[in-house]
Amino acid sequence: MDKKYLYASLSIVALAALITWFIYPHLPEQVPSHWNAAGQVDAYQSRHFHVFFFLGLSAFLPILMMILPYLDPKYSNIQKFAPNFGFFVVLMTSFFVALYGYTTLSALGYEFPINYFIIPAISILFFGVGRLLQVSKRNYSIGIRTPWTLNSDKNWDETHRVGSKVFTYGSFLLLPTVILGDAAIFVFLGTLLAMLIMTVGYSFWYYWKFER
Numbered sequence: 001m002d003k004k005y006l007y008a009s010l011s012i013v014a015l016a017a018l019i020t021w022f023i024y025p026h027l028p029e030q031v032p033s034h035w036n037a038a039g040q041v042d043a044y045q046s047r048h049f050h051v052f053f054f055l056g057l058s059a060f061l062p063i064l065m066m067i068l069p070y071l072d073p074k075y076s077n078i079q080k081f082a083p084n085f086g087f088f089v090v091l092m093t094s095f096f097v098a099l100y101g102y103t104t105l106s107a108l109g110y111e112f113p114i115n116y117f118i119i120p121a122i123s124i125l126f127f128g129v130g131r132l133l134q135v136s137k138r139n140y141s142i143g144i145r146t147p148w149t150l151n152s153d154k155n156w157d158e159t160h161r162v163g164s165k166v167f168t169y170g171s172f173l174l175l176p177t178v179i180l181g182d183a184a185i186f187v188f189l190g191t192l193l194a195m196l197i198m199t200v201g202y203s204f205w206y207y208w209k210f211e212r
Helices: 003-026 047-071 075-079 082-107 115-135 147-151 153-211
Strands: 030-035 041-046
Touching (some): 003 047, 003 082, 047 075, 075 082, 082 115, 115 153, 147 153
16 A cells, blocks of 8 residues: 555645644633534534544554454455555545544634535545445455445445445535535435445345346
8 A cells, every 4th residue: 555645645634733733722611512404503522522533533543454464364355446545545534634623713703604624625525435335345444345346346446436436426415415505414324325225225136136
């Protein structure tokens, strides 16, 4: 695995930590930690936990994601799409740092509706998932891991071909839900559930029709 993606991810976290160094004294003692379906803050956490949890998680995840492939029995297959996976690690890290940034800005009084942040952010992340699924090869760590995909290269390839389209096109379908106000989160979650059912369901259907 090319370590440049890990270095890029950790550099993003380091930049966030550097900015935090300057703004930390201005953070209130309690920082928003959860928003309800109406987009209103309904839970708080200490600023100490907020900073150390988010930055710690943002640093830990890319390290873990870059280590796991080495433990996979099918590491040779992961090497075939390593650059795509590395880019996704950077994208995932950016997502968590952006979430940290949104929460921090909210604590400082720079508020705007969370739907206008979280829905586009997750849509971008899902677009990245779609691109990654398109090139992934059978392994035990990354991808749509059902009993049927793990048992068959053909099932894996076909399921990931369909899954790539579902997540890529689905990421664009999710974006308009941002304008639905309080109902946005329910439509968003419903669309996400449908995407997951479609991909897992296709894996089983393919097994039932062609492989059993």
